[in-house]
Amino acid sequence: MILVWKIWGAYVRLTARFPSVATLMPFVxxxxxxxxxxxxxxxxxxxxPSPLDVWRSFIDLTWKGILPDYLQDSVVRLAVxxxxxxxxxxxxxxxxxxxxxxxxxxxxxxxxLQAIGDIAWLPILVIWFGYGLVTMTFxxxxxxxxxxxxxxxxxVRSVPPVLARAAQSLGAGRWSVVWEVILPGALPNxxxxxxxxxxxxxxxxxxxxIIVGTSGIGFLMFxxxxxxxxxxxxxxxxxxxxxxxxxxxxxxxxxxxxxxQRWGLxxx
Amino acid sequence: MKGxxxxxxxxxxxxxxxxxxxxxxxxxSLQVEAGEFVSVVGPSGCGKTTILNMIAGxxxxxxxxxxxxxxxxxxxxxxxxxxxxxxALFPWKTVLDNVAFGPKMRxxxxxxxxxxxxEYLAIAGLSxxxxxxxxxxxxxxQQRVGVVRALxxxxxxxxxxxxxxxxxxxxRMTLQEELTRIWAEKRNTVLFITHDVGEAVFLADRxxxxxxxxxxxxxxxxxxxxxxxxxxxxxxxFQRLSAQVLEKVRAA
Numbered sequence: 300m301i302l303v304w305k306i307w308g309a310y311v312r313l314t315a316r317f318p319s320v321a322t323l324m325p326f327v328x329x330x331x332x333x334x335x336x337x338x339x340x341x342x343x344x345x346x347x348p349s350p351l352d353v354w355r356s357f358i359d360l361t362w363k364g365i366l367p368d369y370l371q372d373s374v375v376r377l378a379v380x381x382x383x384x385x386x387x388x389x390x391x392x393x394x395x396x397x398x399x400x401x402x403x404x405x406x407x408x409x410x411x412l413q414a415i416g417d418i419a420w421l422p423i424l425v426i427w428f429g430y431g432l433v434t435m436t437f438x439x440x441x442x443x444x445x446x447x448x449x450x451x452x453x454x455v456r457s458v459p460p461v462l463a464r465a466a467q468s469l470g471a472g473r474w475s476v477v478w479e480v481i482l483p484g485a486l487p488n489x490x491x492x493x494x495x496x497x498x499x500x501x502x503x504x505x506x507x508x509i510i511v512g513t514s515g516i517g518f519l520m521f522x523x524x525x526x527x528x529x530x531x532x533x534x535x536x537x538x539x540x541x542x543x544x545x546x547x548x549x550x551x552x553x554x555x556x557x558x559x560q561r562w563g564l565x566x567x
Numbered sequence: 568m569k570g571x572x573x574x575x576x577x578x579x580x581x582x583x584x585x586x587x588x589x590x591x592x593x594x595x596s597l598q599v600e601a602g603e604f605v606s607v608v609g610p611s612g613c614g615k616t617t618i619l620n621m622i623a624g625x626x627x628x629x630x631x632x633x634x635x636x637x638x639x640x641x642x643x644x645x646x647x648x649x650x651x652x653x654x655a656l657f658p659w660k661t662v663l664d665n666v667a668f669g670p671k672m673r674x675x676x677x678x679x680x681x682x683x684x685x686e687y688l689a690i691a692g693l694s695x696x697x698x699x700x701x702x703x704x705x706x707x708x709q710q711r712v713g714v715v716r717a718l719x720x721x722x723x724x725x726x727x728x729x730x731x732x733x734x735x736x737x738x739r740m741t742l743q744e745e746l747t748r749i750w751a752e753k754r755n756t757v758l759f760i761t762h763d764v765g766e767a768v769f770l771a772d773r774x775x776x777x778x779x780x781x782x783x784x785x786x787x788x789x790x791x792x793x794x795x796x797x798x799x800x801x802x803x804x805f806q807r808l809s810a811q812v813l814e815k816v817r818a819a
Contacts, residue, residue, distance in 0.1 A: 461653055462655055462657060464623070464649070464655070465649065465651060465655040465656075465657075466668070466672075467624075467643035468623055468644070468645065468648060468649040468717075469645055469668050469669040469672055469716070469717075470645030470669055470673055470720065471668075472672075475672060480657065484659070558659070561700065562659045562702060563658055563700060563702025563703070564658055564659075564702075
């Protein structure tokens with residue numbers, strides 16, 4: 300028992316020095332179990348490759364340059380879509396959150412459009428724009444837009460009116476109130492919207508690539524299915540998970556730490 | 568420094584639930600001279616915060632005039648600094664940036680406005696807290712920042728809406744003493760809203776008793792400054808004035 304505690308203590312100290320250990324360690328038993336199941340050949344090997352097979356395929360596809368190209372295609376599509384989604388969504392959310400007329404005019408339309416899920420647009424988009432970048436970008440922007448708009452509205456409305464009054468009585472005009480009070484006050488919600496939007500957007504992108512793509516991780520997986528290469532399908536799935544983890548912990552979490560959490564607006 | 572004039576001020580609400588008009592403020596006239604500290608005291612529901620919100624420009628008034636230095640007010644503006652009961656500090660700005668906010672809105676350059684902010688923080692003994700965020704401060708410290716933020720913008724009139732109501736009793740006394748000390752230096756025109764009779768008398772040159780949207784009485788306070796609670800508690804004149812104001816408020 301004491302030994303267990305000592306090992307646990309050593310592990311905690313190790314993760315304090317190398318935080319990445321804390322990220323990787325939980326996957327050790329998962330990969331171990333996977334390797335064991337593959338080794339025992341509980342399923343036929345063509346349907347259930349081992350971790351080592353997937354690793355070899357990773358090296359192979361990286362070496363040939365296919366994987367880096369596809370990865371870049373997917374990430375750039377997501378980044379462009381997310382940037383447009385934010386550029387449209389945040390101002391729209393602020394407008395709807397602050398202006399009663401805009402709220403009345405746009406809110407029902409937003410809810411209506413939100414209900415037509417992202418890939419439900421694909422049939423008509425393919426007819427309009429064909430199998431290509433425009434169609435995929437549209438789907439991602441559409442998917443990112445709604446969580447950003449809805450959460451921005453929520454954030455704008457959660458800013459205490461007394462803060463806007465305080466700013467006004469210190470000499471702030473309309474735009475200064477938006478820039479200095481409404482936007483920072485709504486920021487924790489905007490980030491939540493962005494986090495949801497990127498998550499949905501990432502999934503929508505993979506779906507769009509599977510259906511209309513000619514490159515990208517989604518295309519890689521669907522193409523592998525056509526060729527009967529289960530290894531590459533596994534590889535694609537693992538890359539999806541890792542990539543999302545990187546976006547979340549390297550981009551979104553640091554923004555949250557330096558804004559809402561630092562200001563005491565969000566409890567840690 | 569400018570004075571504040573209320574002339575036949577009134578406020579009527581339309582209550583959509585009862586479908587009737589409600590008179591919140593009837594015909595209030597009040598003159599606060601330049602450099603004078605006036606407390607407005609009254610029971611809750613007497614309309615004192617409504618009056619302050621109208622002077623600040625947060626609410627439109629229904630009748631009469633509100634003049635600062637002889638000019639009618641239109642909406643909120645930096646000539647009337649406000650200290651709020653809920654502090655209303657910007658959580659995403661450091662203490663220094665909160666205090667420098669008014670000068671920033673006036674277009675003062677960064678170095679200059681930070682210098683102004685540091686001067687005012689020093690007056691309130693807050694120099695150490697300049698780089699911290701409001702959520703990292705105690706309630707008493709937060710309201711010191713609130714007072715200093717309003718003063719650093721050099722308003723013609725300072726409006727204070729029960730600013731010390733939400734801090735503990737000991738801190739409140741300290742803050743009241745500090746306010747009289749800082750005010751003795753700056754001599755702003757102050758309108759101070761409170762329901763606490765002792766506070767009203769302790770701080771002010773003149774106490775206005777308000778009831779049901781009307782001015783009931785005004786009482787001059789000639790106590791020497793700077794004021795200390797230890798002295799005030801022993802001073803028969805302070806006790807007499809407090810008793811007199813309390814009697815009016817209770818009759819209200």
